[in-house]
Every structure is written in C-alpha cells, then in structure tokens.
Amino acid sequence: MMMTDALEAVLVREAKIRATNSLFIFWDLLYPLGYLLVFGIGVNASLGFTSGLAGVDYNAFFLAGVLGMASFGIASNTSWSFFLDRDNGIFYEMLTYPMRRSEYLLGKVLFNELVGLVQALLTLVLAAALLHVPVRFDRLPLLIAATLVGTAGWFFFYAIFALRIRRNDAFNTVTSVFYFVFLFASSMFYPLDPLPRAFRIAALANPITWQIDVLRYATIGVGDTLSITIEAAAFVVFTAVSFAVAIHALTDTG
Amino acid sequence: MSTPAIVVQNLVKTFDVRRRPIRAVDDLTFSVHRGSIFGLLGPNGAGKTTTLRIMTTLARPSGGSVEVFGYDVVKAPLEVRRRIGVVIQEQAADLLLSVRDNLLTFARFHGRAGPAVRTRAGEVMAQFGIEDVADRKVQDLSGGIRRRVQMAKMFMVDVPIVFLDEFSSGMDAILKRSVMDMLRAQAASGRTIVLTTQILTEAEELCDDILIINHGRRVAHGSLPALKQLVGRLHEVTITFDRVPDALPAIVAGYAAERVTVQHNTVQLQLRDEEPRVLELVLALARHGRIQHLEIAGASLEDVFVQLTQQPEAQR
Numbered sequence: 001m002m003m004t005d006a007l008e009a010v011l012v013r014e015a016k017i018r019a020t021n022s023l024f025i026f027w028d029l030l031y032p033l034g035y036l037l038v039f040g041i042g043v044n045a046s047l048g049f050t051s052g053l054a055g056v057d058y059n060a061f062f063l064a065g066v067l068g069m070a071s072f073g074i075a076s077n078t079s080w081s082f083f084l085d086r087d088n089g090i091f092y093e094m095l096t097y098p099m100r101r102s103e104y105l106l107g108k109v110l111f112n113e114l115v116g117l118v119q120a121l122l123t124l125v126l127a128a129a130l131l132h133v134p135v136r137f138d139r140l141p142l143l144i145a146a147t148l149v150g151t152a153g154w155f156f157f158y159a160i161f162a163l164r165i166r167r168n169d170a171f172n173t174v175t176s177v178f179y180f181v182f183l184f185a186s187s188m189f190y191p192l193d194p195l196p197r198a199f200r201i202a203a204l205a206n207p208i209t210w211q212i213d214v215l216r217y218a219t220i221g222v223g224d225t226l227s228i229t230i231e232a233a234a235f236v237v238f239t240a241v242s243f244a245v246a247i248h249a250l251t252d253t254g
Numbered sequence: 255m256s257t258p259a260i261v262v263q264n265l266v267k268t269f270d271v272r273r274r275p276i277r278a279v280d281d282l283t284f285s286v287h288r289g290s291i292f293g294l295l296g297p298n299g300a301g302k303t304t305t306l307r308i309m310t311t312l313a314r315p316s317g318g319s320v321e322v323f324g325y326d327v328v329k330a331p332l333e334v335r336r337r338i339g340v341v342i343q344e345q346a347a348d349l350l351l352s353v354r355d356n357l358l359t360f361a362r363f364h365g366r367a368g369p370a371v372r373t374r375a376g377e378v379m380a381q382f383g384i385e386d387v388a389d390r391k392v393q394d395l396s397g398g399i400r401r402r403v404q405m406a407k408m409f410m411v412d413v414p415i416v417f418l419d420e421f422s423s424g425m426d427a428i429l430k431r432s433v434m435d436m437l438r439a440q441a442a443s444g445r446t447i448v449l450t451t452q453i454l455t456e457a458e459e460l461c462d463d464i465l466i467i468n469h470g471r472r473v474a475h476g477s478l479p480a481l482k483q484l485v486g487r488l489h490e491v492t493i494t495f496d497r498v499p500d501a502l503p504a505i506v507a508g509y510a511a512e513r514v515t516v517q518h519n520t521v522q523l524q525l526r527d528e529e530p531r532v533l534e535l536v537l538a539l540a541r542h543g544r545i546q547h548l549e550i551a552g553a554s555l556e557d558v559f560v561q562l563t564q565q566p567e568a569q570r
Contacts, residue, residue, distance in 0.1 A: 009362040016359070017350045020391070089346035093404075096310045096340040097363040100332060251314075 006099035010107020014081075018111065028077075028115055032070040032123045036062060036131070056220060059131045064216035065188035067120050068208055071147060072182065074119075075154030076175050078112045079162040083171065101250040105243070109155045116151040117144060124219065136221045143218040146232070150211045153239030156246045157207075163249040182208045187216075210235040258285035259323060259415055259446040260292075260309060266317035267304050267470075278304040280470035281318070286463070288414075291437065291447040293461035295454070297563050301470035302450040303343060303419060309448070310340045310417050322415065336364075339408045343419040345400045349393035353384055353403050356392060360407040374410060381436070382406040383429070397424050405433060416440070418449040422456060434460055458555040468563045478555060485561045488512075488553035489532050491523040499542035509535050519546075524557075 018025060036059065044058040085091035094104065120143065127133040158175070165171045183189075185202045186209040192200050203209050210231035217223040267279040279301045286292040296302045307313040309320055311331040319326060325333040348356050357375040361367065379385040382402045392400055401424040408416050418437075422430045437460060441447050451457050457464060464481060466473040474481055482488075498519055499505070506514055506523065509531065513524040521539075525532055532550060539545070 005365050006363070009359070012362060013348070013351075013359050016355055017348065020350045088349050089342060089344035090348055092312060092344070093340060093342050093346040094363075095312055096335055096338060096342075097360075098332060098335040098365070099363065 006103040007107045011110045014111040029119050029122060032066045032119055033126050036066045060133045060220050063127050063133050064212050064219050067215050068188055068212040070119055071116060071150035072154050074112050074116050074151055075158050078155050079158035082162040083168055101247050105246055109152050113148050113151050116147050120147045135219055139218045146214045146218055149239055153242055156242035159246040160249050187212050207235055207238045256288050259288045260286040261321045264318035265315055268316045278470050282472055284465050284475055288446050289441055289444045290462045291441045291460050293457040293464040294450045295457055296467040300468045306417055306419055306450060310338055311335055337414050339413045339416045341404055341418045341421050347392045347400050347403050352389050352391055354388045356403050357407055357410050361410045364411040366411060378406045378409045401425055415446045420451055454555045454559055466562055473562045481558045482553050485553055485558050487528055488557055489525045490551045492549040493545055494520045494547040496544040501542045505538050
C-alpha cells in the first residue's frame with residue numbers, strides 16, 4: 001500500500017468521526033471569531049485598550065492571537081482523540097494496520113488542518129468585514145502556511161504527552177497548565193515590550209509567540225522581516241522536533 | 255514443504271518494574287505452519303499477550319527475532335502489518351462510526367475501497383448477524399455486538415494471518431460456534447490463525463498445533479495427541495449405576511486412581527493406567543452394580559495444561 005492510501009484512510013476515518021457531530025464542527029469553525037467578538041471588542045471598548053503599536057487597535061492586534069489560539073485549541077482537541085481511541089480499544093488495533101506511525105500522526109492532523117484553515121479564513125474575512133481590521137490579504141499564502149504548520153506543530157507537541165500519559169485526568173491537568181503558561185506567557189494578548197524582563201524572555205522563548213508574531217505579520221503587517229523569518233524558522237524546527245519525538249512515543253507505545 | 259508463516263527464535267522481552275527487569279518472555283523459540291490453527295496457551299501472566307504483541311508489531315522485542323512470512327517485525331514492520339489482521343483482547347471498535355463504516359474503514363486501511371468492498375461488508379454483516387444494525391453507531395450497541403463487529407472486520411480482507419487474542423470473550427455460545435466454524439474454513443482455505451485463549455475446550459476443538467508457555471518459557475509444543483502423550487495414560491471414567499456398589503472403595507483401591515468423586519449414582523474416576531487396566535476396573539465394577547451409562551475419555555487439554563504448568567520445570 002502506498003503512503004497516500006494510509007493517509008487517506010486515516011483522513012477519511014477522522015472526517016467520518018467528526019462528521020457525526022455537526023455542532024462540534026460548527027463551533028470549531030466559529031469559536032475564534034466568537035473569541036474575537038467577545039473578548040476583543042470587550043477589551044477594546046470597555047477598557048479603551050490599545051495595542052501600543054501605532055495605528056493598530058486591539059481588535060487588529062488580537063486577530064493573530066485568536067488565530068494562534070485556534071491552532072493551539074485544535075491541536076489540543078485532536079490529541080484528546082488518542083485517549084478516545086485508547087478507551088475504545090481501537091488505538092492498539094490501529095497500530096497493527098498497514099501504515100507507518102508517521103502516517104497515523106500525519107493522517108490524524110490532516111483533517112484538522114483543513115478545519116483550521118477554513119476557520120482561519122472565515123475569521124479573517126469576518127474580522128475585516130465586521131470589525132474593520134485592516135487585513136493584509138496579499139500575505140494570505142504566509143497566513144495559510146503559518147496556520148498549517150502551527151496546527152501541526154502544536155498537535156505533534158501535544159501528541160507526545162497524550163501518548164506518554166495513560167490517565168485522562170493527568171493529561172487534563174497537563175493541557176490546563178499548557179493553556180495557562182503558553183497562552184499568557186506569549187504575545188497572544190499583549191505586546192511584549194512593556195513587560196518585565198523575565199516575563200519578556202519567557203515569552204520570547206515560547207513557540208506560540210513565534211507563531212503569533214508570524215501570524216500578526218501575515219494579517220496586519222506588524223513586525224520586521226528578519227525577526228519574523230527567524231521566528232518562523234524556529235517554529236518549523238519546533239514542529240520537526242515534536243514530530244520526531246511523537247513518532248518515538250508512538251513506537252514506544254507497545 | 256512450505257516455509258513457516260511465523261518463525262520465532264530466542265525471543266526475549268523484558269520490562270522494568272520498579273527498576274527491576276522482569277522477563278515476560280524468556281528465550282522462546284517456535285514456528286507456526288501456514289494454514290494451521292496455532293494455539294498459544296498459558297496461565298495468566300505467562301507471556302501470551304506479550305508474545306502476540308511482538309508478533310503483531312505492537313511491541314518491540316528485547317532480544318531474539320520474529321519473522322512473519324519472512325519479514326522481521328522490527329526491520330520490516332510495515333510488510334508484516336500488510337499480512338496480518340488482529341483481534342486484540344479488549345473490545346476495539348470505532349464507537350462513533352456505524353457498524354458498516356467500521357468494516358469499510360478497516361478495509362480502506364488495507365487498501366480496499368469501492369462497490370466490491372461494500373458488497374463484501376453486506377455479506378460479512380449477514381454472516382455475523384449484524385446486518386440489522388448496519389447503520390447504527392457502535393456506541394449504541396451491546397458489548398456482544400461490538401465484539402461481533404471486531405471479529406467481522408477480519409473477514410473483510412484476505413490477509414494471510416489472523417491473530418486472535420481471547421477472541422470468544424463476550425460471545426454467546428451460538429455465535430462462538432459459528433465463528434469457530436468460520437475459522438476452520440479459513441484455515442482450510444490456507445489462512446493461518448494464531449489464537450490465545452483461556453478456554454481450553456476451544457483450543458482443543460480448534461488448534462492443530464499448541465504451544466503452552468509459563469513464566470515466558472516454553473513448557474510444551476505439539477499437536478493435541480502429542481501433548482496428551484506427555485502426561486502419560488490419563489483416563490477420565492464416568493459410570494452411572496442403578497445404585498453405587500458398596501464395594502467401590504475396595505475395588506478402586508487396586509488401581510492408580512488419582513481422583514474419585516461420587517455424586518448421586520454417578521462415579522467419576524481419573525486413572526493413570528494402561529487401557530486394558532481401565533477396562534478391567536470397569537468390568538470389576540459391573541460385577542457389583544448395574545451400569546446405566548458409561549463414558550471413558552482420554553486426558554483433556556485442561557488436564558494436560560494443569561499438569562504441565564504446575565509441575566516443576568525439572569520434571570518436564
């Protein structure tokens with residue numbers, strides 16, 4: 001069997017499973033926009049918060065944060081499916097199917113890449129139309145790449161823990177801690193420059209900051225090309241390393 | 255003679271339990287012939303499932319080698335997976351998918367899709383009596399039906415080897431009988447079946463070749479008659495009398511009876527003796543009481559199993 005057959009099989013399986021819950025897909029597609037509308041407008045209007053960047057209001061600044069949060073959320077949800085598969089017993093049976101461990105991981109993320117992409121494009125269009133965010137549609141290819149690599153990178157990262165941790169409640173704790181640490185110690189909600197030095201260093205070492213900075217550059221054009229290139233390269237390395245470690249974790253599962 | 259379907263050589267698997275290495279499989283060597291039904295038996299914790307997990311590429315061996323159709327499970331796991339179907343011990347099904355989609359998805363993983371596969375799914379569902387629930391999600395069905403779905407998948411593709419780990423758990427007697435018939439037919443058509451089971455009558459009925467292991471080591475290997483030879487001339491004699499003879503204890507005392515039980519008018523004896531001696535005992539008893547019913551059987555696989563797994567290694 002060719003690699004594409006195995007990938008297709010995992011993709012079709014994931015799509016069929018997700019298609020059984022249309023409400024979930026609906027929410028998956030619209031929740032970043034919901035976040036932007038509720039949190040973004042709330043902060044923008046009630047606190048009069050500005051991003052600290054010339055000519056950029058909070059809605060425009062937060063758009064990239066919302067897109068990064070969406071990647072992170074999809075990855076976290078997808079990694080949960082390992083627990084679901086394990087609870088159903090199908091996880092171990094699937095590992096005896098004619099596919100490589102890498103195909104299993106890639107196939108699992110592929111469907112969610114599609115959801116992530118539709119979600120990002122929807123959010124982008126509606127942010128421009130409803131909130132008048134000055135979206136740089138000319139940088140759409142970069143946004144697509146950042147969304148795809150971001151979703152995959154975070155999924156592989158989460159997969160390492162989902163495959164190593166056997167208890168649902170333990171994994172739940174890990175994801176809660178990750179949500180708190182990764183999202184708040186990053187450039188998702190606020191610019192890093194005014195932050196205390198230690199906080200800023202932690203945020204700069206955080207891969208979600210790298211992804212969001214690239215997304216911000218792609219959506220509203222903020223950031224200098226050199227530092228964005230370095231951050232993009234760092235995130236690609238983070239994704240590749242996470243992928244390799246996740247495959248190792250999957251191989252070790254037996 | 256064709257090459258074996260599976261060749262296991264000096265297989266070792268160790269686990270670290272609280273920093274102490276435990277040998278779950280300890281220098282195991284055996285082979286499985288193509289088209290045979292091979293039973294891997296042993297008490298709980300003997301290493302059966304670990305051995306099965308290594309043969310099916312779910313676990314990596316710590317030492318030794320396993321080849322499935324000539325492919326090494328470590329060096330060429332994908333080639334091995336292309337040739338195997340596995341029913342694991344736990345119930346395994348995609349709960350959010352329908353029964354039909356479970357079968358079609360499994361087939362797709364084996365590179366099979368299209369109208370012919372849908373037709374095949376219909377046939378298999380009819381064989382397993384699950385066609386009425388074809389479009390219902392598996393999560394809404396009983397454990398027994400889920401097990402049927404799990405087994406039915408193995409009949410969707412023509413992989414040459416099927417591994418079954420405690421395949422009959424959760425099956426009612428009628429389904430079990432039907433599946434056993436199907437397995438025999440599969441083996442007759444050249445498919446190799448490897449199974450583990452705790453239900454020894456199943457192994458006795460199905461298996462051409464049996465390997466008994468304990469503490470990860472080989473205890474005995476061979477056909478059922480060959481294994482029975484290992485425990486000597488053991489006979490199970492069941493006699494129902496009009497009235498149990500008063501002289502029973504005195505008569506039986508002259509024979510090598512390992513167990514004597516009397517329940518109402520029925521006497522059960524386990525004798526380790528030559529056949530003429532067994533018949534002699536029956537005749538002696540018949541002189542003291544009227545026999546209504548008589549059964550004489552050789553040792554069961556259970557007798558063999560218990561004796562071989564409980565006796566010290568030095569005596570085997």
